Amino acid sequence: MAKGFTIWFTGMSGAGKTTLARLIEAELKNREHRVEVLDGDIIRTNLSKGLGFSKEDRDTNIRRIGFVCNLLTRNEVVAIAAAISPYREVRDEVRQMIGSFVEVYVKCPIEVLAERDVKGLYKRAFAGEIEHFTGIDDPYEEPLSPEAVVETDTETPEQSAAQILAKLEEMNLIAPALPDAYSDEDDEEIRRRLEALGYV
Amino acid sequence: MGLLDRFKSKDKNRRAVLIGLDGAPYTLVRRFIEDGTMPRLAELVKRGTLLQMDTTIPDISSVAWTSFMTGANPGRHGIYGFLDLQPNSYKIYFPNSRHIQCTTLWEEAGRRGRRSIVINVPSTYPAQPMNGILVSGFVAIDLNKATYPPEFVPKLRELDYRIDVDARKVQESHDALMEDILKTLERRVETLLYLYDNEQWDLFIGVITSTDRLQHFFWDAIEDENHKYHSAFLDYYALVDDFLGRIGERLGDETLFIMSDHGFTGIEKQVYLNRWLADNGYLKLKENARSIEDIAEGSRAFALDPGRIYLNLKGRYPSGTVERAYRRALLDEIKQGLSEISANGTAIVKRVYERDEIFSGPRTDAAPDLCVQPIYGYDLKGAVNKQELMDRDLLTGMHTQDDATLFISAPRDDLRPDKPHITDVAPTILASMGLTAPEGMDGRSMFARE
Ligand SMILES: Nc1ncnc2c1ncn2[C@@H]1O[C@H](COP(=O)(O)OP(=O)(O)OP(=O)(O)O)[C@@H](O)[C@H]1O
Ligand SMILES: [Mg+2]
Numbered sequence: 001m002a003k004g005f006t007i008w009f010t011g012m013s014g015a016g017k018t019t020l021a022r023l024i025e026a027e028l029k030n031r032e033h034r035v036e037v038l039d040g041d042i043i044r045t046n047l048s049k050g051l052g053f054s055k056e057d058r059d060t061n062i063r064r065i066g067f068v069c070n071l072l073t074r075n076e077v078v079a080i081a082a083a084i085s086p087y088r089e090v091r092d093e094v095r096q097m098i099g100s101f102v103e104v105y106v107k108c109p110i111e112v113l114a115e116r117d118v119k120g121l122y123k124r125a126f127a128g129e130i131e132h133f134t135g136i137d138d139p140y141e142e143p144l145s146p147e148a149v150v151e152t153d154t155e156t157p158e159q160s161a162a163q164i165l166a167k168l169e170e171m172n173l174i175a176p177a178l179p180d181a182y183s184d185e186d187d188e189e190i191r192r193r194l195e196a197l198g199y200v
Numbered sequence: 201m202g203l204l205d206r207f208k209s210k211d212k213n214r215r216a217v218l219i220g221l222d223g224a225p226y227t228l229v230r231r232f233i234e235d236g237t238m239p240r241l242a243e244l245v246k247r248g249t250l251l252q253m254d255t256t257i258p259d260i261s262s263v264a265w266t267s268f269m270t271g272a273n274p275g276r277h278g279i280y281g282f283l284d285l286q287p288n289s290y291k292i293y294f295p296n297s298r299h300i301q302c303t304t305l306w307e308e309a310g311r312r313g314r315r316s317i318v319i320n321v322p323s324t325y326p327a328q329p330m331n332g333i334l335v336s337g338f339v340a341i342d343l344n345k346a347t348y349p350p351e352f353v354p355k356l357r358e359l360d361y362r363i364d365v366d367a368r369k370v371q372e373s374h375d376a377l378m379e380d381i382l383k384t385l386e387r388r389v390e391t392l393l394y395l396y397d398n399e400q401w402d403l404f405i406g407v408i409t410s411t412d413r414l415q416h417f418f419w420d421a422i423e424d425e426n427h428k429y430h431s432a433f434l435d436y437y438a439l440v441d442d443f444l445g446r447i448g449e450r451l452g453d454e455t456l457f458i459m460s461d462h463g464f465t466g467i468e469k470q471v472y473l474n475r476w477l478a479d480n481g482y483l484k485l486k487e488n489a490r491s492i493e494d495i496a497e498g499s500r501a502f503a504l505d506p507g508r509i510y511l512n513l514k515g516r517y518p519s520g521t522v523e524r525a526y527r528r529a530l531l532d533e534i535k536q537g538l539s540e541i542s543a544n545g546t547a548i549v550k551r552v553y554e555r556d557e558i559f560s561g562p563r564t565d566a567a568p569d570l571c572v573q574p575i576y577g578y579d580l581k582g583a584v585n586k587q588e589l590m591d592r593d594l595l596t597g598m599h600t601q602d603d604a605t606l607f608i609s610a611p612r613d614d615l616r617p618d619k620p621h622i623t624d625v626a627p628t629i630l631a632s633m634g635l636t637a638p639e640g641m642d643g644r645s646m647f648a649r650e
Binding site (some may be wrong): 002029030032034175186187189190191192193194196197198199200 | 260278281282283286287294298299301338339341342364366367368370413416470491505506562579581582583593595
């Protein structure tokens with residue numbers, strides 16, 4: 001029976017949370033898990049609409065995401081949160097609530113992030129057009145003991161995703177890859193045996 | 201005090217034995233009891249109740265045994281056939297034990313501290329960790345991956361255990377196949393009795409699968425007394441009877457169950473649903489197509505073995521063409537068309553089930569849109585390389601859905617009066633051991649009389 005758990009991505013804007021969340025989502029669905037992604041950008045347009053970027057609002061946002069992750073987790077869904085979640089205390093608070101919790105620190109130096117500038121936000125923040133920007137004029141508190149750390153300035157998205165999946169397997173939260181449970185030779189042998197009984 | 205309470209209190213530590221006979225039809229078993237072919241079973245049956253049982257739709261072993269072990273319908277456990285398509289793809293994969301989405305009978309027993317021996321249940325490969333010993337059945341390939349715990353492999357080798365009959369032997373000769381069937385049965389029986397006598401267990405499950413192989417290739421021998429293999433067929437069942445007798449001898453106050461996962465009948469014709477779909481403009485295939493992986497653009501429906509029909513829906517498949525809004529109309533049209541397929545003036549489709557009539561649960565999204573149930577004699581196949589709609593080949597026996605077997609060593613009056621379904625077996629076994637069924641089992645204990 002598939003277990004529910006929460007994968008919590010934390011890291012600065014552009015570090016790779018959404019990218020990795022989607023990669024992990026696709027892979028877990030392939031392995032027959034039920035998966036839901038709660039992406040900060042999307043949550044802020046509905047569940048947390050109207051909230052700003054003060055510490056209080058950020059914490060409220062994280063508590064709401066954590067609340068939904070908890071509901072999903074206890075119903076055997078894999079909940080994947082992808083939000084900056086810069087404050088350690090509220091991250092630990094949702095970890096406590098959910099229990100089956102895998103914190104993944106998506107780590108990337110700010111120079112690389114500013115260089116990447118996926119959404120053009122760093123440029124605007126450095127120009128002083130955005131206030132409370134994490135890593136610039138707002139703090140980011142690194143996790144002290146996350147289950148996994150991926151360093152996206154040196155790894156490809158696929159390498160980072162593979163590392164996270166290996167961790168999930170090691171924690172016994174997911175079974176090893178399904179389509180590859182058989183080797184190609186095994187697949188051929190099974191096909192021949194099924195053919196002999198007229199099943200293919 | 202209700203019967204269930206009685207089980208709870210008095211029978212807390214009772215053991216249960218289940219012997220599976222893959223594909224043994226109730227009507228044939230009855231007949232062999234009555235005509236003296238199975239005298240030892242006849243004795244056993246006097247000490248309990250022999251019933252005809254319904255099995256899953258589709259009525260093939262991978263689906264049926266998974267419903268047996270989980271007590272759940274495919275909409276819950278997720279196994280719809282020996283092969284299936286990967287999500288959002290036409291790529292075939294072979295479902296294995298890791299794809300089963302539900303708790304098995306022995307996992308549940310294990311959780312309550314009971315130890316199980318589980319030998320040769322189909323669709324349990326690769327072997328998963330459990331409390332006890334498990335040796336997977338069909339389609340297991342490698343004994344190492346088929347055995348839990350791995351330390352038990354040397355003993356199996358010493359016992360010269362055989363995972364399965366090699367049905368390809370029939371290409372060589374029917375004699376070669378028959379020899380393999382007998383040899384496999386002999387090794388299986390020896391291993392089962394060894395485990396029965398030498399291991400600690402609370403739940404013992406041993407399945408004989410050569411019954412199914414015998415019947416696929418030798419069914420024609422049973423009706424025809426002059427058939428070359430007529431007496432070989434009877435002799436085989438006599439050996440099975442002897443084995444059942446040897447289990448019977450050993451019984452103390454264990455509850456004994458004997459079951460099959462489906463029935464059997466003779467084949468008049470094999471019917472190729474993909475041929476029908478192609479002839480009627482629903483399916484387009486690439487040239488020299490070998491499997492449904494070679495589906496071509498513009499298809500509206502396709503079939504997988506045995507009678508599973510899938511609409512090529514937009515969003516569900518990479519080159520899906522059918523809009524959701526058109527689903528209803530297309531289902532009706534195909535159902536109508538299927539009802540008109542006939543042979544010798546008789547409609548060969550008994551009933552077409554829609555997904556929601558027979559499947560429910562979180563895996564329903566992977567279910568076929570339609571499941572076709574044929575009348576006896578017309579075996580539905582998923583092959584794509586056939587030029588004719590119907591033909592015959594080496595197979596002479598086919599599965600049936602309404603004629604599986606269930607024996608319980610309990611008086612008729614202790615059991616529910618209605619016809620059992622294969623999903624009822626797991627909750628019944630658990631009840632006989634004083635255990636309640638876990639959530640997610642669709643079946644109900646046969647002891648649970650209202
Ligand atoms: N190892 C890696 N893992 C993830 N992304 C990577 C990696 N290496 C490079 N990238 C690139 O980094 C960018 C990450 O962008 P992404 O939108 O995923 O960030 P984010 O953390 O979700 O940001 P935000 O918090 O603003 O939503 C992408 O362009 C991605 O291709
Ligand atoms: Mg993002």
